[in-house]
Amino acid sequence: MLLCPACGSENLDGADQCDECLHSLTDLSLPQAMTAVERGLLKDRIESLKPRSPIMVGPETPVGEVLKRMIDQRVGCVVIVDQQRRLLGIFTERDALMRLNVDAAKLADKPVSSLMTVSPATLRMRDKIAFALHRMHVGGYRHVPILDEQDRLAGVISIRGILSYLTERHLAKA
């Protein structure tokens, strides 16, 4: 049963407008955020995760050097960009395991552009966190590059970043 917020009369579930006063009821059928975390997911944008600035390398960088930088800087992915900071590809731990594997030493001099994942899925700073979570779950991504208005690389978000953001909210509420 839907109660019309304007005149208070009862309408059938799913009705588009009130039978009495013709007030629109479509908004009442939209999902409502139930908990603080859900409201946060809906309201907060990717910028509130404070995406860290990624490790950026050029396409000609040898893959051996990329691996060393990933270890030194304690990150799980590097982003491959051109001179204008436009995104070319991404190279993650997963790519290393799947494409280098036991041949890591043999392939160390290859340019990273031959082993990276080309044109990864991207998001914008203004996208909602729930949208990012959905995109990552569906695509199975652990890292998603964030682009700015001019399509240049602005940051990278990780699944761990989202999980720790949710954990913080969950703990703060408890």
Next chain:
Amino acid sequence: MSFLSLSTDPITEAYPDQPLAVSVDSTVGEVIELMRAQRGNCVLVCAGDDCQGKILGIFTERDALRWMAEGAAPQISIRDWMTANPAVLHARDSVGSAMEAMSAGGYRHLPVVDASGTPQSVISTGGLVHYLVDHFPNTIYTLPPEPGKTYDREGA
């Protein structure tokens, strides 16, 4: 559909994976080829000839990356590259505690062990996200393109 069930739902709800188990006598080369073939994220190093015993260590993608960056030999024993005595969970722990343990320790995988220390499954960040997405279907799958904006419907 409430997030509150985080503290009561057991971790078995968070899509545990069957672990890949190897013996301590394996070499790093064998282990990472197994990970590639099985598309696994981590392997558990277990005691016993049939790898069914107590958990001794964990070897993850991150360890594989360290090994690759260093250019070490594939014949080296897994014992030298695994993380010994990893943090573990028990089957009765809650999803919330798994999330907190992962955030606090920076882990991506937590083995679930029984009373004797034998691993039963592995909880990963991917499984947790799957659990979250499952429990927020209304939030996640029905997001309007720009929340807060109302839309006029076209046609009937």
